[in-house]
Amino acid sequence: MNVSIPTPLRSYTAGQGEVLADGTSLEEMLVTLDRQYPGIRFRIITEQDTIRPHIRIFVNGEQAQHLAAPVRPDDHIHIVCALSGG
Amino acid sequence: MPRSRKATSPQPATGSVALLIGTRKGAFILRGDRTRRTWKLSAPMFLGQIVHHLVLDPRNRRTILLAARTGHLGPTVFRSTDFGKTWKEATKPPAFLKVPEGQQGRVVDHVFWLTPGHMSQPGTWYAGTSPQGLFHSNDGGVTWRPFSYINDDPRYREWMGTVQDGTPDGPKLHSILVDPCNPGHLYFAMSGGGVHESVDGGRTWETIVQGLEVVEGFDAATITFHDPHCVRLCPSNPDRLYQQNHCGIYRMDRSEGRWIRIGKNMPKNVGDIGFPMVLHPCDSDSAWVFPMDGSTVWPRVSPGGKPAAYVTRNGGKTWARQDKGFPRMNAWWTVKRQAMTADAHKPVGLYLGTTSGEVWASRTEGSTWVCIARHLPEIYSVEVAELGR
Numbered sequence: 001m002n003v004s005i006p007t008p009l010r011s012y013t014a015g016q017g018e019v020l021a022d023g024t025s026l027e028e029m030l031v032t033l034d035r036q037y038p039g040i041r042f043r044i045i046t047e048q049d050t051i052r053p054h055i056r057i058f059v060n061g062e063q064a065q066h067l068a069a070p071v072r073p074d075d076h077i078h079i080v081c082a083l084s085g086g
Numbered sequence: 087m088p089r090s091r092k093a094t095s096p097q098p099a100t101g102s103v104a105l106l107i108g109t110r111k112g113a114f115i116l117r118g119d120r121t122r123r124t125w126k127l128s129a130p131m132f133l134g135q136i137v138h139h140l141v142l143d144p145r146n147r148r149t150i151l152l153a154a155r156t157g158h159l160g161p162t163v164f165r166s167t168d169f170g171k172t173w174k175e176a177t178k179p180p181a182f183l184k185v186p187e188g189q190q191g192r193v194v195d196h197v198f199w200l201t202p203g204h205m206s207q208p209g210t211w212y213a214g215t216s217p218q219g220l221f222h223s224n225d226g227g228v229t230w231r232p233f234s235y236i237n238d239d240p241r242y243r244e245w246m247g248t249v250q251d252g253t254p255d256g257p258k259l260h261s262i263l264v265d266p267c268n269p270g271h272l273y274f275a276m277s278g279g280g281v282h283e284s285v286d287g288g289r290t291w292e293t294i295v296q297g298l299e300v301v302e303g304f305d306a307a308t309i310t311f312h313d314p315h316c317v318r319l320c321p322s323n324p325d326r327l328y329q330q331n332h333c334g335i336y337r338m339d340r341s342e343g344r345w346i347r348i349g350k351n352m353p354k355n356v357g358d359i360g361f362p363m364v365l366h367p368c369d370s371d372s373a374w375v376f377p378m379d380g381s382t383v384w385p386r387v388s389p390g391g392k393p394a395a396y397v398t399r400n401g402g403k404t405w406a407r408q409d410k411g412f413p414r415m416n417a418w419w420t421v422k423r424q425a426m427t428a429d430a431h432k433p434v435g436l437y438l439g440t441t442s443g444e445v446w447a448s449r450t451e452g453s454t455w456v457c458i459a460r461h462l463p464e465i466y467s468v469e470v471a472e473l474g475r
Contacts, residue, residue, distance in 0.1 A: 008158055039175045043159035047181035048191040054158045081158035 003033060003077040012040040021077070026057060027067035029077065044079060056080045098368065098432035101474020105437055105445065106150065108137035108424070111463035113152055115170055115471075118458075122435050122449045125458045131170060139424055141200045142169075142471035143226075145208050150471075151227045153197035153213070161196045163213070165227045169471075178229040180213050180221035182237060192217055192237075199424070201262040204269030214259035218246040218276045222288075234288035245279040245309040253277055260423065261317035265324045273317065273327070280312035281329070297345035299333040316363040316423040323370035328402075330363040330423070335375055337402050348402025352377070356389050356396070356407075362426035366434055366451075371401045374408075374428070374452060376421045376438060387418040395426075395436070395452050411455035412446070424467035439465030 003021050005013050013019050019036070023029035027049070034041035044055045049067055051057060057064045058078040059071055071077065105116040105125075112135055115128040135154040143149035148169050155161040163176040185191035194215045203210025213221040213230060222233030236242040249256060258277045265271035270287035273294075281298075282291045293309055300311040313332035320326040325340040335349030335358045349358025359380025366372035374397050379385040388394070394409035419440045426438040436448040436455075443462035448455045 006158075008156055038177060039162070042179060042181070043162065046160065046193040047184055048193055049184065050193070052158075052160050 001029065001071060001073055001075045001077060003029070004079060006079055006081045008081050009040055009043065009079065012037040012043075022073075023071060025067065026059070026064055026069045026071060026077075029071055030067065054082045056082050099430040099472045099474070101472060103429050103431070103435065104142075104471040104473060106140045106142060106467075106469045106471055107439060107445065107459075107462065107465060108140050108152070108467035109443070109463040109465050110136055113137040113140050113154075114459075114462060116445060116459055122429075122431070122447070125447075127459055128170070131173070132164070136196065137466065138196055138198050139200050139467045139469070141202065141469050143202050144472070145202065145205055147471070147473060149226060151200050151211060153200055155196045161194050161215070163197055163200075163227055163230065176223075176228055176230060178231075180215055180219065180230040182219060183232060192219070194219060195256050197221075198258045199260040199262055201264065204264050205266070207269055210269075212262040212264075212272075212274075214262055214274060216256035216258045217249060218257050218259040218279060220259055220262070220274060234284070234291070236282075236291065242279075246276060247278060247310050261314065263317065263319045263327075265319065266321065267324050271324075273319065275314040275317045275329075277315065277332075278310055278313045280309040281314050281317055294338070294343070295345070296343060297338070297347070298329075298331060298336060299347070301333065315361045318363045318365045318373075320365055320370035322366075322368050326370045328363050328365060328373050330360050330375055332359070332380075334358045335360075335363070335402065337373075346402070348398070349375075351398075351403060352396060352405050353407075356394075357381075359384075360421075361386075361423035362421055362438070363423075364426050364428050364436065367428060367430040368432075369399075372397065372399050372451075373402070374426070374436060376426055378420065385418075386420050391416050391418050393417050393419045395438075395448075395455075397452050408448075408452035408455075410453060411448075422466055424469070425465050427468050427470050429470045430472055435470075437468050437470065439468040441465060 021029045021033045030041045103118045107114040112130040112133040117126045138153045140152040150166045152164045162179040164173045166173045182192040199214035201212045209226045211223045219237045220233045221230045223230045261275040263273040272284045275281045280295045284291045300306045304311045315330045317329045327338045329336040334347045336345040337348045338345045352358040360377045364374040379389045393412045396405045429435040433451045441464045445459040447458045
């Protein structure tokens with residue numbers, strides 16, 4: 001599936017704004033993403049497996065609330081950095 | 087602990103000095119020459135990231151560890167082995183243990199404090215976080231794990247309180263100190279949550295708050311109410327500690343086992359509230375503080391808008407004002423607890439960074455000050471990197 005990477009995380013993806021990842025859930029997708037781009041998962045997911053404040057993950061435009069959310073190969077994932085102030 | 091030990095006598099440094107500056111918008115290195123008269127500012131590193139602390143490894147004088155996060159992204163540690171030219175991220179940054187489903191686990195918001203381990207333990211580092219957590223690396227900062235038992239100990243968790251009990255940017259674990267004579271002798275402090283000491287490498291800890299005051303009306307026997315802002319151990323006498331606390335300036339000689347409020351000897355119109363505590367590298371009777379206004383709503387700025395350091399040369403019996411070179415008025419500075427430090431030269435160089443982005447230096451142990459950098463972002467920390475002896 002395609003995953004859109006926001007600019008604050010592109011230091012992990014060698015500047016790429018769009019990358020490919022696999023998995024049947026958001027959690028699996030993030031594991032494969034982290035395997036390709038080590039360190040990226042911990043910047044957006046806490047050690048308690050929750051999505052960090054100011055980070056939002058959308059699956060085909062619908063906001064995902066937890067990592068167990070299912071995903072399919074033709075889905076489009078958007079990782080978004082919400083407003084966090086100056 | 088306590089037992090008296092022969093004090094070490096470090097030789098003054100003679101090489102050039104660099105300042106490692108952490109700010110709310112990135113990190114900078116300010117390089118001085120051997121005379122400490124001219125300074126050159128680096129380009130920003132990690133521009134836009136919140137850098138609470140960056141510290142040189144004194145065991146090799148090349149490796150720097152840097153604690154970073156951004157407004158959006160989680161906390162991490164970066165590591166440079168070429169004095170800041172290139173950086174690699176920790177593969178396993180400090181993180182609390184994951185709790186079972188249904189329980190409320192803690193999440194590291196930011197890494198606040200970094201301390202290199204003992205000189206005999208290359209690769210060992212300690213980190214303090216917000217909310218309060220103590221972490222350890224034994225591979226030079228590449229991987230981190232919780233250190234000791236305190237992060238999940240019910241008694242310590244009670245003393246740590248909640249986010250609501252902490253400082254505005256979150257409660258901190260800080261002032262991780264390693265006895266230069268004994269790698270197993272450690273201290274740390276928590277805002278709030280007191281000062282703690284281990285003599286067995288972190289297997290057990292004792293709380294050392296005897297003599298410390300807490301906010302009026304509260305019980306000093308309750309560890310949660312103790313708010314040490316910055317604790318330092320004398321490099322030349324590891325049995326002596328100094329502390330800038332929420333409730334004053336203190337000194338402890340470990341043989342006495344009790345904190346003495348030496349801030350009572352400060353001028354009454356200035357008081358003894360502040361954040362940094364800076365010690366002389368070779369003289370355990372000499373120390374500096376940078377007082378702030380702790381009245382009414384705690385403005386946390388230089389009293390009266392007139393910045394000054396205060397120095398004691400006799401272990402806190404008397405204090406002298408040092409403001410030559412600073413603005414005479416209308417300078418409402420705040421200097422955070424990690425943003426004032428000393429080098430190891432003779433005479434000792436002092437350095438401080440303000441939240442308004444200026445760095446000031448004294449080559450003369452505080453008798454005169456000059457501004458050596460300005461227009462930086464809000465300064466969180468200033469650390470000396472001695473580039474040669």
